Amino acid sequence: MNKTVMHELLEINRIESTFPLCSSENLADDHEQSVKVVGILGCGAIANIITNFAAEGKLGVDVNFFYDKDIERAENLASQVDGTVLLSIEDMLDKVDLVIEAASPQAVREVVPTIIGAGVDMIVMSVGALLDNELRERLDKLAKENNAKIYAPSGAIVGIDGIKAASIGKIQSASLVTRKPPRSLGISTDEEKILYEGKAGDAVLKFPMNINVAATLSLACGMEVDVKIIADPAVDRNMHEVHVIGEFGEFKTITENMPCATNPKTSTLAAYAAIRLLKSLNENLKIGT
């Protein structure tokens, strides 16, 4: 065998072992989907977008079970997909493969330990709660003991893939400037106002429904990022600017997000990130860090 042919065969073997070629054998149903039935905790703006996708058959999984402390909100979403409203989260746990939390940091503290303790996977949107070291470590331990996974999507921010990769080397600084219309921050002002400057841990306590992205960034790079929150009457979008400097070099990202129609604090991209993460759970080829 000449060297070129041998090299080509080696190349083919290398590629095949990384991505097995599709054959009828590969396509046999031993590759079961890992997530089929999903439940929702918190039936507000994010859950509404996810449920709309499910109703249009674009989610790839069934969203069948709904829980909210405001039962009317749960009923409203359930009616879109012929789903079931449950009166407690415990009632959901033997029926679903995964729960999407889209409620509040308080719900993460109060309810998520029960879900993870039952061995049910979770997508957590109120990531700010996970900056509490005691809670995060307790959830991590529960997840290991009960073979459950906790996913925090990139949410309303861009650059989580980059900061994860960057954190393999040393990161010198990581910062987030969030600029939202005053109404998104629950205030009224005619002038630009800096509402917060400090570390992420304090930011998520002071603005629990507005700056979860700071927690996601911090957890992705293993250090509390510097945060500035600005109310700006000149903008009509939720904007997040990330700046990271490290051994890898430097990057900046700017996101100009459309606010959700039903909750201006929350950006549409956050719901899309949850939907994309949900889809990726059943994919064999995963892209991005």
Ligand SMILES: NC(=O)C1=CN([C@@H]2O[C@H](COP(=O)(O)OP(=O)(O)OC[C@H]3O[C@@H](n4cnc5c(N)ncnc54)[C@H](O)[C@@H]3O)[C@@H](O)[C@H]2O)C=CC1
């Ligand atoms: N990770 C990210 O990038 C982002 C995260 N978020 C967070 O995601 C969460 C959901 O956001 P939205 O859908 O915009 O909120 P929303 O305020 O529109 O809806 C939240 C729903 O959860 C329910 N709820 C709150 N606490 C609950 C509890 N303890 N038990 C049961 N139901 C409860 C409320 O009644 C409401 O219907 C919020 O914590 C928000 O701050 C929002 C945007 C971006």
Ligand SMILES: O=C([O-])CC(=O)C(=O)O
């Ligand atoms: O949706 C956004 O733009 C960011 C947000 O509210 C959060 O991180 O809690």
